[in-house]
Amino acid sequence: VTTAKNAIYAQSGGVTAVINASAAGVLTTARRYPEQIGRLLAAVDGITGLLHEELLDLYAQPEGLLDSLHYTPSAAFGSCRHKLPKLGTSEADAVYERLLAVFKAHNVGYFFYNGGGDSQDTANKIAEFSHTYGYPIVCMGIPKTIDNDLECTDNSPGFASVAKYVATATLEAGFDVAAMARTSTKVFIMEVMGRHAGFIAASAGLAHTVAPGLPLVILVPEVTFVEQNFLQRVASMVASHGYCIVVAAEGIKNSAQQFLAAAQQRDAFGHAQLGGVAPMLAALVQQKLGHKVHWAVCDYLQRVARHTASAVDVEQAYAVGAAAVELAMQGQNARMPVIQRLRHSPYTWKIDSVALAEVANREKLLPTTFLQADGFGINASALEYFLPLIQGEAVPPYSQGLPAYVSFPRQLLTKQLPGYR
């Protein structure tokens, strides 16, 4: 007779280059506690698959497949954008009761939810509801977000690899434009992600560590976009250097606090879906300054670029996954491991933890103390913060000239419950 309960791991929200390394951390650590954790299951497509009782038994998978979690980007078990209703309504009760029914049917006692601020809210709600429902589930959050906007943690796994991608792209594009500016393109505009937080756009400033003279203009959502100031800055860069690189967050806003790129639709969390700041700025520069302009939009390419991931990021993603299991084994509940920086240089860090309620639904912004006075670039404090995060090249294995990423087959456990809805 065993008292072991099973555990469920699920991935939520936008994918990253390293979220699967967190899954590997959960898996490796869970295996060390066979008396507490009987099986580790993965929910397919986050909460969506959990509601539909779509589960994989990770302990039943071949080792080679499990190893691929260390180097394959995106969400190995699928992710979703699905916000659970607020507790206390009858509609909400039906949803949470269904989740608990799935947990019961598979003898689940632990739930590890890997996601951003919205997802930590979900994990917290499940912890709360399961307690009142009389089938208490130990719920642990695992931090993940490319935007680096989670509170209470020095940085969020997933962000550092995007920063490395963006800094590398900025550096490479800078070399391109510098070589051609005399007779061709003088301004290059690159759009990166970041609805509200400007960490990703700001990380372009890391390119200055290799190319100190790079004429770079960074536009973050935290600084109001003023057309005249922007054009003046670009014009002065072109005048002094012959060219200019602009890195713009998708979420930059004008003085009326409207997104420059008009929202076209909203996702399940109600976030505006943005895109198209780069072509808008390109047209502006071309029309007002008369320079030849090129533009790029990185979109998904920046967040799953595992081929150029940060080794620090991979290590930290693994560490928060492992720590979540350790916290659960220590009898904690409704908490999330966080990364605490001890020193900038040499960079040292350790894992701490916070209550889910502390991080749920909160959003951290780029500190204004990281910005240059004119708001168009980052300063030494910012570099001190960003630089340690992008260290090390965690190169994936290659096969026939391409990264040997592996797709997880979806061999589902037999369903025990009637279908959902």
Add this chain to the structure above:
Amino acid sequence: VTTAKNAIYAQSGGVTAVINASAAGVLTTARRYPEQIGRLLAAVDGITGLLHEELLDLYAQPEGLLDSLHYTPSAAFGSCRHKLPKLGTSEADAVYERLLAVFKAHNVGYFFYNGGGDSQDTANKIAEFSHTYGYPIVCMGIPKTIDNDLECTDNSPGFASVAKYVATATLEAGFDVAAMARTSTKVFIMEVMGRHAGFIAASAGLAHTVAPGLPLVILVPEVTFVEQNFLQRVASMVASHGYCIVVAAEGIKNSAQQFLAAAQQRDAFGHAQLGGVAPMLAALVQQKLGHKVHWAVCDYLQRVARHTASAVDVEQAYAVGAAAVELAMQGQNARMPVIQRLRHSPYTWKIDSVALAEVANREKLLPTTFLQADGFGINASALEYFLPLIQGEAVPPYSQGLPAYVSFPRQLLTKQLPGYR
């Protein structure tokens, strides 16, 4: 008393991840012939700097700086888009006489011009004019183009690294969309370069070697874009796989042979400047099929992505640079080294050469024999062609988490002539 003449090396047209490796090939080989080649000079910004007598003495540069040519992308000495006038007019004569005057002033006997079809035309014109002018210059072309559209060579240095970038990005984006499609984005559209030749877009098909089931739609300029067929193909991919990745060349045209993305301006060669096919297709899919769509535009990022360059590409770029010098030393003139494929697998190749007149101003297109019957993908013949080119990871040295690219300082030789224009 030496009979040695100096040589000038110049870079032309759009930059690539590996063109500087060709410069390294010229440099290393030129040094082996001190009795023929006195000094190796580099013209700044291609023909533009040559006309302005802006020259660097490569033999006077520190070795560490010269080593950086092997791993730094873009054009180390600057490039340009500048088309020389047709021979035979008085305006043209003045330009060519100026070039010859610069050559004379610096005791130049050899000219190595590294570029695409337009540039080979330039090199050919200089060879021709110098002969009639009575100051014959040995002119050698060195192939380079990301579009892979040069005739007479199996492939062009610069292309393979773009192919590796595009295939990697397609693969990574495919993993992203697959993980989220159930509740989020179902169609991802990536715009790549390629005005007339579809080699770059076609190389996305390489992603199938790692992810055979990836639902991929490729749009090349060689296949007329028919809206209805495209939408049907995307709809059927989403129906069968739940999602779809579209890789579109910037130069796709409708049945009236008009570019889908309207031309905004033209470059010095008269080529239309394109961009914006991805957002156009995204709006089409969203409006007509109702799927959530994301899109990316790679633009310059794809052609200078030295961080993910193909080792084969670096090796071949070096080889054609070295071969150009060898040809000159063998007494040849007005020729260009080409890459000849001997076997697909295991891949073997050798360097051959052709007359500049053979490649000047010609453009090779993607063979229709590389396409699937419906035109939306590539077949086994194409994979056989593409796959050997992207083999090997030529990782640059890293410093502080970023590729340690080096900028060439522009310490110009003292000018001997009056200013140009």
